[in-house]
């Protein structure tokens with residue numbers, strides 16, 4: 001006999017079973033009792049997924065759920081592990097994950113108000129809260145969307161339509177002068193990708209160099225802006241980063257914002273990573289000038305410890321939030337014009353739109369904004385402490401001081417040295433060391449290329465990581481280096 005898939009009792013049993021198992025998992029992940037990444041080669045793992053999916057119900061549903069859960073957890077990277085220091089995904093707040101379950105079961109769509117009354121109102125409340133944190137007036141507004149990439153696309157689409165007064169939206173790019181986008185050489189790749197998607201083309205990108213701390217160089221911006229204008233191009237936007245991907249650097253937002261005001265240029269800030277510093281009493285100063293943005297993108301699924309995806313696209317003026325997808329259609333969806341703001345599909349690419357605000361909202365209702373701000377502070381502090389540790393060691397060098405919670409560095413063993421002629425060897429060394437450290441299962445870090453050199457990169461996304469864990473990483477890198485010597489001397493493959 002098939003169980004009724006909608007049986008509430010079955011859901012209750014499975015729900016208890018899943019939450020119980022996840023809580024046990026969380027306990028061991030936080031204590032570092034699982035390998036941070038049980039690494040398997042994709043092709044080897046793929047063999048397990050070749051079979052057809054079942055036609056018939058499982059004989060024992062609970063045993064099947066338990067097996068599935070163990071399989072998924074066992075083949076996942078563990079972001080709650082204190083040794084997780086890799087890409088920009090946080091150890092999420094567990095209560096926010098439960099909110100995702102609520103959203104999933106209700107399956108409301110925050111595209112139009114009647115399809116998600118609570119979901120829409122919560123999203124509007126979250127947007128107002130974020131705008132207030134930026135320091136914007138009641139006129140500010142925005143929308144939640146699915147990720148920073150889509151956020152940048154949405155904001156820059158608004159910028160393009162604004163710059164062309166809607167002509168690009170209506171007639172495409174054949175009307176008007178060639179367009180340009182001024183972007184630092186450290187901007188996230190989605191900004192360049194957006195230039196392609198928006199039809200500006202990659203040639204529209206004017207790359208602005210950065211200083212030794214990977215912050216946009218304002219004098220170069222001024223020079224290149226002048227050049228661009230002299231070439232008869234219209235600037236769609238000047239893009240700043242509040243937390244670059246590679247090094248977590250904050251561009252000089254205040255100076256950039258002033259420059260944009262003077263030139264009447266759209267100032268887009270990609271704050272996907274670092275805008276959350278606004279909630280840290282200690283580090284809020286890093287975002288100075290963020291309020292000068294014409295558009296701001298901010299991922300909650302990075303530094304507000306919320307499960308992915310949840311990204312805010314914010315504007316200081318409500319009307320800008322309608323510029324991306326239409327110039328005049330703000331009253332199409334709602335019968336009453338005063339209700340138009342509640343039909344969020346007018347402002348996002350999504351049609352069916354997840355009620356994603358609920359997860360942050362529940363976390364705030366339970367823990368409060370102060371506690372979440374303290375988590376931001378904790379991870380930024382950790383990066384500074386790590387930088388201090390590394391600077392005290394003769395065989396490590398930093399790419400730059402820690403600006404946020406991202407730190408890039410190189411291991412420079414004395415026998416390789418740091419001369420120009422050793423650059424390639426040193427690059428390979430970083431990659432090899434990283435591979436060995438990751439394979440050990442105690443730490444997970446990544447690498448990046450900065451100015452043609454390979455660096456190890458840590459992003460401290462887990463507030464439960466401690467200075468001891470960071471000392472452990474330093475030891476692990478040195479051990480990985482020694483094991484390389486051993487393997488070379490015994491002729492083993494590396």
Ligand SMILES: Cc1ncc(COP(=O)(O)O)c(C=O)c1O
Nearest residue numbers: 088147148149188244245272273
């Ligand atoms: C600065 C920056 N912008 C945009 C993105 C893209 O965001 P998402 O991964 O949410 O699409 C990232 C992702 O790491 C980022 O670091």
